[in-house]
Amino acid sequence: MYLKTNNVVKQYANHLALNKVSIEVPKGTIFGLLGPNGAGKTTLIRIITRITAPDSGEVWIDGRPASDTNVTDIGYLPEERGLYKKMKVGEQAMYLAQLRGLSRQDAHRQLMIWFKRFDIMDWYNRKVEELSKGMQQKVQFISTVIHNPGLLILDEPFSGFDPVNADIIKNEVLRLREQGKTIILSTHNMESVETLCDNIALINKAQVVLQGNVFDIRKQHVTNTFHFRLRAESFHFEHPACTLLSCEPYHEFIDVRIRKQPEMETKELVKLIFDRYDVVMYDEVLPSMNDIFIQTVTNN
Incomplete structure (x- = not known):
């Protein structure tokens, strides 16, 4: 499913929640929707899922204006979790699956697949209130994907989970994603953004302030910092166009980070180091998405 919003505006009384927000989410990709609290992310999600309507602007799905018929092909996992505590886990999951249009037979078949995959079959007949927060989130994740939607919107899906x-x-x-699903991931976990997302849009103060491919964005924010791993006992290097940021032992090697001035060619720096030391590896240090997030939000 290909999603596009065009100049979406939403205002609540004196609060402008979204100001001409335009994003493009390519089909079959993971799209990070980022921004500080109160930036407008949840409002945009509510408009995409047709929970609320924009004051102006458009939402397009697969090249056509979005309509109520698209809702059945969307799976939405909100940040605010909500299960009926006194219901049994299986009954709850069956109820939610049928709400999403599955027959009882199809719902049961799909739930068996997902409960086995997540190793929670033993909890099928237990009450929801007996589940840990992480277990409850697994059930809600299953309920979000059970009807095989083309578009998944996951709001802080990793919150409360242990690393495993x-x-x-x-x-x-x-x-x-490999199955061709389009996924919007709203999160504050920048590590997840780097490992999962193909593209991102950063919303701040109701506007999109950064958008594009994750790798390209990181390349655009380079600081001309390079990492060298050397087979050496010590490191001594001075150059007017370079600043030594760190020099630390790494097993039998030395790890060095050097920042060069923009006017200095990368190949010049590399040659200087290679001529003097036995270089095991080197690479350019790209800024993390966390650093870019903080920098962009602070400057806007």
């Missing part, structure tokens, strides 16, 4: 279960969900997200 967070990896399970990450692997499922990647598997769903």
Whole structure:
């Protein structure tokens, strides 16, 4: 499913929640929707899912204006979790699956597949209130994907998970992308953005302030910093166009980080180091998405 929003505006009384927000989410990709709290992400999600309507602007799905018929092909996992505590887990999951249009027979078949995949079959007949927060989130994730939607919108899907279960969900997200699903991932976890997302849009103060391919964005924010791993006992290097940022032992090697001035060619720096030391490896240090997030939000 290909999604596009065009100049979406939403205002609540004196608060402008979205100001001409335009994003493009290519089909079969994982798209990171980023921004600080209150930036407008949830409002945009509510408009895409047709929970609320924009004051102006358009939402397009697969090249056509979005309509109520598209809702059945969307799976939405909100940040605010909500299951009926007194219901049994299986009954709850069956109820939610049928709400999404599955017959009882199809719902049961799909739930068996997902409960086995997530290793929670033993909890099928237990009450929801007996589940840990992480277990409940697994059930809600299953309920989000059970009807095989073309577009998945996951709002902070890793919140509350331990590292092992967070990896399970990450692997499922990647598997769903491989199946051709389009996934919007709203998160504050920048590590997840780097490992999962193909493209991102950063919203700040109701506007899109950064958008594009994750790798391209990181390349655009380079600081001319390079990492060298050397087979050496010590490191001595001075150059008017370079600043030594760090020099630390790494097993039998030395790890060095050097920042060069923009006017200095990369090949010149590399040659200087290679001529003097036994270089095991080197690469350019790209800024993290966390650094870019903080820098962009602070400057806007």
